[in-house]
Amino acid sequence: MASSDLLATPAAVTSPPLVNDLSIQVATVNGSGSQTANLVLLRSIFQMGVPVSGKNLFPSNIAGLPTWYTIRANRHGYIARKKEIDLLVAMNPETAREDVLSLEPGRAVVYDEALKLDQVRPDITFYPVPFDKIVAEVCPDARLRRLVRNMIYDGVLAHLLGIDLAEMDTALTRLMKKKAKALTLNLAALQAGFAYASEHFEGRPVPFRVERMRETHDLILIEGNGAAALGCLMAGVTVVAWYPITPSSSLCETLIDYLRKYRIDPDTGKATFAVVQAEDEIAALGMVVGASWAGARSMTSTSGPGISLMAEFTGLAYFAELPAVIFDVQRVGPSTGLPTRTAQGDIAFAAGLSHGDTKHLLLLPASVSECYTMAMQAFDLAERFQTPIFIMSDLDLGMNTWMAEPFPYPEAPLDRGKVLTEQTLAAIGEWSRYKDVDGDGIAYRSLPGQFGPGFFTRGSGHNARAQYSERPDDYTQTLDRLLRKFESARGAVPEPEIELRAGARVGIIAFGTSHWAIVETRDQLRDEDRLETSYYRLRAFPFTHHLDAFIDAHDRVYVVEQNRDGQMLGLMRQDLTGTRINKLRSVRHYNGLPIDARSVTDEIRAHEARMALPPETSAEDAIVGAEEAV
Amino acid sequence: MSTPVVPTPPKKVNRIGLEPATYRGAKTTLCAGCGHNAISERIIDAFYEMGVDPTRVLKLSGIGCSSKSPAYFLGSAHGFNSVHGRMPSVATGAMLANRTMLGIGVSGDGDTGAIGVGQFVHLMRRNLPLIYIVEDNGCYGLTKGQFSPTADLGSTLKNGVVNDLPPIDICALAIELGATFVARSFSGDKKQLLSILKAAISHKGTCMIDVISPCVTFNDHEGSTKSYAYAKDHDEPVNEISFVPFFEDISVEYEEGTTTPVKMHDGSTLLLKKLESTYNPTDKLEANRMLHETARRGEFATGVIYIQPDAVDFLTLLNLVDEPLAVLPQGRTRPSRQALEEIMDKHR
Structure with missing residues (x-):
C-alpha cells in the first residue's frame, strides 16, 4: 500500500452512505462463540430483503486460532466473496493490527476499545466499543460472558448500519428458541450494544447503510451440504457409509438427522435406511459398492484425502460396472495442508481416479439448489450407467450459508437403470451380464436375491458372459464398450x-x-x-x-x-x-x-x-x- | 441282443429338493492338492446338508488364491471377487442392502492379517451376520510364496529364509474384537470342518473360521509349520463337535458336565464335547486361555473355540425393516411433499 493512501482523508465519511453494498468481516478467535452473532447478523440482513451471503474462513483448530466471518450484502445480488473489506469488526487482538492495515482507505472498523486501533492509521473511521465493560453489566455471571460478548457487536452494527433491531431479535430468537436462559442473556447483550452505539456514535457519519429491499422474499438460507443431504433423502438413498472429514462431515450428519426423522417406517418403527460410520474411506466406498452390487441406492461423502483412499474401489466399480454416488466436498490438500480452505483441486484426480483406463462422470454444482437437484440426478445417472459418479462440491459451497428458492419436490420417478426382471428379459430375449444389447454400452444386471441367474462379479478380466477371461479380444471389447457407455453419458449428464x-x-x-x-x-x-x-x-x-x-x-x-x-x-x-x-x-x-x-x-x-x-x-x-x- | 433294464435309482436330493450338483461351482484352477479345494468341498457339503438355497447366498472375497475359490462352489449364487483385503466392507454393504441373504466370505491369511487387518478388525467388532473363512496357509501363494502374518516364528520358506516375526493369531484377535463364533479347523479334517460350517450356517452374527489349509506349492516342506505333515501332528482338538440341525428330530444323550450344549439362533443344537476338563467355549477368557496354552505347546487348537449364540448382530442393531433395503419401492424411500415443505419452512 502506498504511503499516500495512509494519509488520505477518509472520503466516504463526507459522502452519503453507500446503501446495500458492503462486505463485513468479523475477526475473532475460534471457539469464542461468534457463530451465533454472525448468523444473526446474516439473517437479519436477509430478513430485510437484501441479497446476502456469509462465508466462514476458519483454521483447522477447535479453539484459540484466528477465524474470520465475511458477510456480503449487495443490492445487485452479487454474493461472491468481495475482495475488499468495507467494515471490519476487530475482536481478535492477535490479528487486529494486520486486519486494519489490510483495509482500503475510507473503510470502517468496529473494535474492542482496549486494542487502541485508532492509532494504527488515520484514514479509517473507527468505532471503539468497551466490550468488557458492557458485557459485565448485562451478564453478572463471569463464566458466561465469553459466550454473549460477541452479541454486542451485532447491536452496535444494527445501529451503525441501520439494521432493524427487531429483525436481529427475530433471528436470535429463532436460533435459540430452545435455550431460554441463553436467549435472555444474548438479547440483553444485543440491546446493550445498540444502546451503547446510540449514545456514543449518534450523528457520526457511517459510510455504509442497510435499507429494506424485497429481494429475498420466500427464499431459504441453507448450506450446500445440507442441500445435498436433502437431495439424497429425496433420492431414496438406502445405504450410507462415511468417514468424518472436513468439509464433508456435515453432509452425512445432516442426512442422518433427516433419515431418522423421515425414514422410519410408520407401521413397524423400523428404519428404511442403514448408515455406517466406516473405519476409513476405503471401507466407506467398499460398503457403498457392496450395497449397490446387492441393489441398494448407496452413497458416501468425503473430501480430497478420502478420494485418494477410494481410488482402488472406484476402479473396481468402474470395471465391475456398479453404481456409486460419491460427494467430494473439495478442500485444499493434502492432509496437512489447508484442510479448512476451499479449492477446486480434485477435478483431474476424480475424473480419472484409479489405475488402468478409467474415467468417471462428474457433476459440478454451483449452488445449493444444484447440490439438491444434482444429488438426485447422481443416483439416477449412477444406476442408469452402472458406474461411480462424483458430485464435485467444495468447502465454500458445502459449509457456507447461501440463499435459494425453496427446493421443488421431485416429480420424476427414480431411474433404477437396466435391471434384469421378467419383463426386461422378455424384451431382450437372452441375457448376458456384460452384453450390450441396446447399443448404448450399458448391459442389464441381475441383482442378488432377485430375478435372474447369479454370476461372479470381478474387475476387468471377464467376457460378455461375466466369465473369467484374460483373452486380449475380451479385454479390448470390455474397454471399448465402457468407452461407448461413457460416450452415451455425454447425452445424459446435465447440460451447460x-x-x-x-x-x-x-x-x-x-x-x-x-x-x-x-x-x-x-x-x-x-x-x-x-x-x-x-x-x-x-x-x-x-x-x-x-x-x-x-x-x-x-x-x-x-x-x-x-x-x-x-x-x-x-x-x-x-x-x-x-x-x-x-x-x-x-x-x-x-x-x-x-x-x-x-x-x-x-x-x-x-x-x-x-x-x-x-x-x-x-x-x-x-x-x-x-x-x-x- | 436285449439290454437288461436297469431301474434308475432315485435322485439324491436334500431337504429342499436340490441335488448335490446344484451346490457345485466352476472347475477349480488352484493347484492339485491345495487345501482350499478341500474347503470348497466342505462348503458344498455343508450348504447341501443344511438345505440352503444357493440363490439366497452371497459369496464374497478379497484377492489371493483363497479369494478365487468362491467361483468353485455354489455356482448359482451371486459372487463378488473384490479388492485385496477389503472383502469385509463389501460384505457389510451387501448385507445391509439385502438382509435376507446368507453371506459367506472367503479370505486368506494375507488378505485378512496384513492388507485387510483394518477391515477385519471392524467386521469382527460389528458382528455382521457373515461366515468369514480364512484359508490359512501362512504364505502368499498367488505371488509365489512370501510369508504372511500368520507364519509362525522360525518357520522357513523353501529357499531357507526364516520367519523372524511372531504370528498374528487370527482366532485370538477375533475373540478379542467381538466375533461371536470363532473356530479353527484343518482342511484335512473333513468331519470337524463340516460340523463347524453347518453350525456357522445356523449362527446369527460373525462366524470367523480359521482353516489351516496347506499350500502344496510353496509351503508344504520340512521346516514349514503350515504343511500337511505339521498340521496333522500338531492339530489339538479342544472339543468334539456334534451338530444337530433344527430340521432333524434327534435327541442326543450326553453325560452332564462332559458336553457344552449350545442352542443356535435357528433352533439347531451344537454339542461341544469337552476334551479338556475345565474349558468352556462360551467363556471369552477360557477361550483365550486355551489358544495361548496350545500355542505355547507348539500346537494349534481346533474346534469351536468361542461361541456366543445370542449377541445382538449388526443388522438387528441398525433396526432395519424386514424387507431388503435394495427393493424398497419409491413410496417407502422418498418422503412426502409435506415432509419437504416442512424442511423448507425451517430454512425460511
Whole structure:
C-alpha cells in the first residue's frame, strides 16, 4: 500500500452512505462463540430483503486460532466473496493490527476499545466499543460472558448500519428458541450494544447503510451440504457409509438427522435406511459398492484425502460396472495442508481416479439448489450407467450459508437403470451380464436375491458372459464398450447453462462456486471496460456437444477455475481439436479463499490489454495466473 | 441282443429338493492338492446338508488364491471377487442392502492379517451376520510364496529364509474384537470342518473360521509349520463337535458336565464335547486361555473355540425393516411433499 493512501482523508465519511453494498468481516478467535452473532447478523440482513451471503474462513483448530466471518450484502445480488473489506469488526487482538492495515482507505472498523486501533492509521473511521465493560453489566455471571460478548457487536452494527433491531431479535430468537436462559442473556447483550452505539456514535457519519429491499422474499438460507443431504433423502438413498472429514462431515450428519426423522417406517418403527460410520474411506466406498452390487441406492461423502483412499474401489466399480454416488466436498490438500480452505483441486484426480483406463462422470454444482437437484440426478445417472459418479462440491459451497428458492419436490420417478426382471428379459430375449444389447454400452444386471441367474462379479478380466477371461479380444471389447457407455453419458449428464451475448468475441467458461464471481466479473468487464462476454457454465464431465460450438463462436475463451494447474482446461485439451484448444486461456485462483470477481476481472482485463497491443509486442501468454496477495 | 433294464435309482436330493450338483461351482484352477479345494468341498457339503438355497447366498472375497475359490462352489449364487483385503466392507454393504441373504466370505491369511487387518478388525467388532473363512496357509501363494502374518516364528520358506516375526493369531484377535463364533479347523479334517460350517450356517452374527489349509506349492516342506505333515501332528482338538440341525428330530444323550450344549439362533443344537476338563467355549477368557496354552505347546487348537449364540448382530442393531433395503419401492424411500415443505419452512 502506498504511503499516500495512509494519509488520505477518509472520503466516504463526507459522502452519503453507500446503501446495500458492503462486505463485513468479523475477526475473532475460534471457539469464542461468534457463530451465533454472525448468523444473526446474516439473517437479519436477509430478513430485510437484501441479497446476502456469509462465508466462514476458519483454521483447522477447535479453539484459540484466528477465524474470520465475511458477510456480503449487495443490492445487485452479487454474493461472491468481495475482495475488499468495507467494515471490519476487530475482536481478535492477535490479528487486529494486520486486519486494519489490510483495509482500503475510507473503510470502517468496529473494535474492542482496549486494542487502541485508532492509532494504527488515520484514514479509517473507527468505532471503539468497551466490550468488557458492557458485557459485565448485562451478564453478572463471569463464566458466561465469553459466550454473549460477541452479541454486542451485532447491536452496535444494527445501529451503525441501520439494521432493524427487531429483525436481529427475530433471528436470535429463532436460533435459540430452545435455550431460554441463553436467549435472555444474548438479547440483553444485543440491546446493550445498540444502546451503547446510540449514545456514543449518534450523528457520526457511517459510510455504509442497510435499507429494506424485497429481494429475498420466500427464499431459504441453507448450506450446500445440507442441500445435498436433502437431495439424497429425496433420492431414496438406502445405504450410507462415511468417514468424518472436513468439509464433508456435515453432509452425512445432516442426512442422518433427516433419515431418522423421515425414514422410519410408520407401521413397524423400523428404519428404511442403514448408515455406517466406516473405519476409513476405503471401507466407506467398499460398503457403498457392496450395497449397490446387492441393489441398494448407496452413497458416501468425503473430501480430497478420502478420494485418494477410494481410488482402488472406484476402479473396481468402474470395471465391475456398479453404481456409486460419491460427494467430494473439495478442500485444499493434502492432509496437512489447508484442510479448512476451499479449492477446486480434485477435478483431474476424480475424473480419472484409479489405475488402468478409467474415467468417471462428474457433476459440478454451483449452488445449493444444484447440490439438491444434482444429488438426485447422481443416483439416477449412477444406476442408469452402472458406474461411480462424483458430485464435485467444495468447502465454500458445502459449509457456507447461501440463499435459494425453496427446493421443488421431485416429480420424476427414480431411474433404477437396466435391471434384469421378467419383463426386461422378455424384451431382450437372452441375457448376458456384460452384453450390450441396446447399443448404448450399458448391459442389464441381475441383482442378488432377485430375478435372474447369479454370476461372479470381478474387475476387468471377464467376457460378455461375466466369465473369467484374460483373452486380449475380451479385454479390448470390455474397454471399448465402457468407452461407448461413457460416450452415451455425454447425452445424459446435465447440460451447460449458456448465455451468449450478441457480438461478444470473448467467452468465459466456469463451473461450481466460481459462478458467483463470474456473474459479477461479466458486469465489471461490461461496465468498466465495455467488454461484452458470453458465458458457459459447465455442469458436468464428460463435456457435452455444446462446448465445441461455444468455443467456435468466440475469439478467446477464458476457463476460470480454483486450482493452480487449470485442471478442467486440461480435461478439455484431451477432448478438443487443436484449433479450439488454442482459443482457451486459463484463469486460476488458488489461495484457499473463495474466488472473488475482482481478481478474475483484473486477470481478464490484463490479458485483453495485451491482446490489444500490436502483434510484435504482444506476449502470447496462454496461461494467466490469478494470484491474490493474502 | 436285449439290454437288461436297469431301474434308475432315485435322485439324491436334500431337504429342499436340490441335488448335490446344484451346490457345485466352476472347475477349480488352484493347484492339485491345495487345501482350499478341500474347503470348497466342505462348503458344498455343508450348504447341501443344511438345505440352503444357493440363490439366497452371497459369496464374497478379497484377492489371493483363497479369494478365487468362491467361483468353485455354489455356482448359482451371486459372487463378488473384490479388492485385496477389503472383502469385509463389501460384505457389510451387501448385507445391509439385502438382509435376507446368507453371506459367506472367503479370505486368506494375507488378505485378512496384513492388507485387510483394518477391515477385519471392524467386521469382527460389528458382528455382521457373515461366515468369514480364512484359508490359512501362512504364505502368499498367488505371488509365489512370501510369508504372511500368520507364519509362525522360525518357520522357513523353501529357499531357507526364516520367519523372524511372531504370528498374528487370527482366532485370538477375533475373540478379542467381538466375533461371536470363532473356530479353527484343518482342511484335512473333513468331519470337524463340516460340523463347524453347518453350525456357522445356523449362527446369527460373525462366524470367523480359521482353516489351516496347506499350500502344496510353496509351503508344504520340512521346516514349514503350515504343511500337511505339521498340521496333522500338531492339530489339538479342544472339543468334539456334534451338530444337530433344527430340521432333524434327534435327541442326543450326553453325560452332564462332559458336553457344552449350545442352542443356535435357528433352533439347531451344537454339542461341544469337552476334551479338556475345565474349558468352556462360551467363556471369552477360557477361550483365550486355551489358544495361548496350545500355542505355547507348539500346537494349534481346533474346534469351536468361542461361541456366543445370542449377541445382538449388526443388522438387528441398525433396526432395519424386514424387507431388503435394495427393493424398497419409491413410496417407502422418498418422503412426502409435506415432509419437504416442512424442511423448507425451517430454512425460511
